[in-house]
Amino acid sequence: MELVNITHEVEVAVKESGVLEGLCLVNAMHITASVFINDDEPGLHQDYKRWLEGLAPFDASPKRYLHNRTGEDNADAHLKRQVMGREVVVAITKGKLDFGPWEQIFYGEFDGRRAKRVLIKIIGD
Amino acid sequence: MELVNITHEVEVAVKESGVLEGLCLVNAMHITASVFINDDEPGLHQDYKRWLEGLAPFDASPKRYLHNRTGEDNADAHLKRQVMGREVVVAITKGKLDFGPWEQIFYGEFDGRRAKRVLIKIIGD
Amino acid sequence: MELVNITHEVEVAVKESGVLEGLCLVNAMHITASVFINDDEPGLHQDYKRWLEGLAPFDASPKRYLHNRTGEDNADAHLKRQVMGREVVVAITKGKLDFGPWEQIFYGEFDGRRAKRVLIKIIGD
Numbered sequence: 001m002e003l004v005n006i007t008h009e010v011e012v013a014v015k016e017s018g019v020l021e022g023l024c025l026v027n028a029m030h031i032t033a034s035v036f037i038n039d040d041e042p043g044l045h046q047d048y049k050r051w052l053e054g055l056a057p058f059d060a061s062p063k064r065y066l067h068n069r070t071g072e073d074n075a076d077a078h079l080k081r082q083v084m085g086r087e088v089v090v091a092i093t094k095g096k097l098d099f100g101p102w103e104q105i106f107y108g109e110f111d112g113r114r115a116k117r118v119l120i121k122i123i124g125d
Numbered sequence: 126m127e128l129v130n131i132t133h134e135v136e137v138a139v140k141e142s143g144v145l146e147g148l149c150l151v152n153a154m155h156i157t158a159s160v161f162i163n164d165d166e167p168g169l170h171q172d173y174k175r176w177l178e179g180l181a182p183f184d185a186s187p188k189r190y191l192h193n194r195t196g197e198d199n200a201d202a203h204l205k206r207q208v209m210g211r212e213v214v215v216a217i218t219k220g221k222l223d224f225g226p227w228e229q230i231f232y233g234e235f236d237g238r239r240a241k242r243v244l245i246k247i248i249g250d
Numbered sequence: 251m252e253l254v255n256i257t258h259e260v261e262v263a264v265k266e267s268g269v270l271e272g273l274c275l276v277n278a279m280h281i282t283a284s285v286f287i288n289d290d291e292p293g294l295h296q297d298y299k300r301w302l303e304g305l306a307p308f309d310a311s312p313k314r315y316l317h318n319r320t321g322e323d324n325a326d327a328h329l330k331r332q333v334m335g336r337e338v339v340v341a342i343t344k345g346k347l348d349f350g351p352w353e354q355i356f357y358g359e360f361d362g363r364r365a366k367r368v369l370i371k372i373i374g375d
Contacts, residue, residue: 023275023373025148025214029225031163037336038281038328043316047325048332051306056176066168075172078163082173082209084332086162089214089275089339091371100279100367117225121216123148123249124373150273150339154350156288181301191293200297203288207298207334211287214339242350246341248273248374 001052001080003045006035006118007105010090011097013120020095022124027087029119032077032111034084040104052080052110077110084108092124126177126205128170131160131243132230135215136222138245145220147249152212154244157202157236159209165229177205177235202235209233217249251302251330253295256285256368257355260340261347263370270345272374276355277337279367282327284334284358302330302360327360334358342374 010026028035038044056079062068065075088105091098107116135151153160163169181204187193190200213230216223232241260276278285288294306329312318315325338355341348357366 021373023148023273023371025216027214027216029228031225031227036332038332039317041317041320043312043319044325044328046316047329051329055180055305062168066171067166069168070166075169078169079172079176082161082163085210085335087214089277089337091275091277091369093371098369098371100281100369102281103279119216119223119225121148121218121223123146148273150341152339152341154353156350156352180305187293191296192291194293195291200294203294204297204301207286207288210335212339244341244348244350246273246343246348248271 001049002109002113003048004107004116005040005104006107010105010120014092014097014122017122019092019122019124022092022122024090024092024097025087025121026105027119028107029117030114032074032081034081034108035087035105035118036084036108037088037103037105039102052083055083056080074111080110092122126174127234127238128173129232129241130165130229131232135230135245139217139222139247142247144217144247144249147217147247149215149217149222150212150246151230152244153232154242155239157199157206159206159211159233160213160230160243161209161233162213162228162230164227177208180208181205199236205235217247251299252359252363253298254357254366255290255354256357260355260370264342264347264372267372269342269372269374272342272372274340274342274347275337275371277369278357279369280364282324282331282361284331284336285338285355285368286334286358287338287353287355289352290354302333305333306330324361330360342372
């Protein structure tokens, strides 16, 4: 499980778009991953990992998770992703992400070290 | 509890809108239902049902859930819906839903077999 | 933990924007708070509080939550907020929030009685 701060990548995309007032959608393209907004604090990230492991423990066996009858072992990752969410929508104001003081955007992968796949879509004027 | 794949309905709405670049909001209009994106795999859907039942068990009695003092018996469904989410926002690129390889849109009803009520709103150019 | 109905504030912002067809983003600017849509029923709100306390109990000690090594005692609030979500996106149709029959917008603060900070962003024509 890995949480990566992608705020800078999103800021660059917003700047390049030239949009001054609008919305920015950021979503994971993998269904075992999340994009979410919270604090960039390593202790908290450990807390998320432990907590998600408690809510939806990894278990490769198809006894606990029927999804794992397909040969996959990542059913737990599909569940964890629902808790953390697929996407965020952020306001763009005066050409910048309109954030509260501690808001940072993270990509969370719950199924091992896959390549990150994020979509950023910006609309507005 | 029932999970229905509504991807095709959304694709039709996007096509009919004529929008090439934009955003598509899809949300449940019932507050005991969810719209979410994940994999169309029946085992996984069973896993979601079991897991949600563990996190927020059905219990008609007002002892566990105060909401059921109102004569309702669906407090658990209001809780399950928060885990799975109310809505998704999907990018539209070149006139199509801009999806990762396994992304499909589902409507999940957690309070028996009610009529499905979905809102699809498309904006862009 | 406090849940406040902010639907009216959002309706006023939509009216003042003059937008007839579009999207309205409403998000919490605090990372220990949520904006979500559900029913305005006090029993249900008590149920949410109890349930979230069960899923992510308050515990100021850094033994349960590493985040609390920073001197904070609100790690649980960062977890609760992920269950309830950061934001909602609501369709605007004919100048009004396009809602199902019981949908109301709430601000939920999970870390004591902080000042509420909400962002409302409206786009469309």
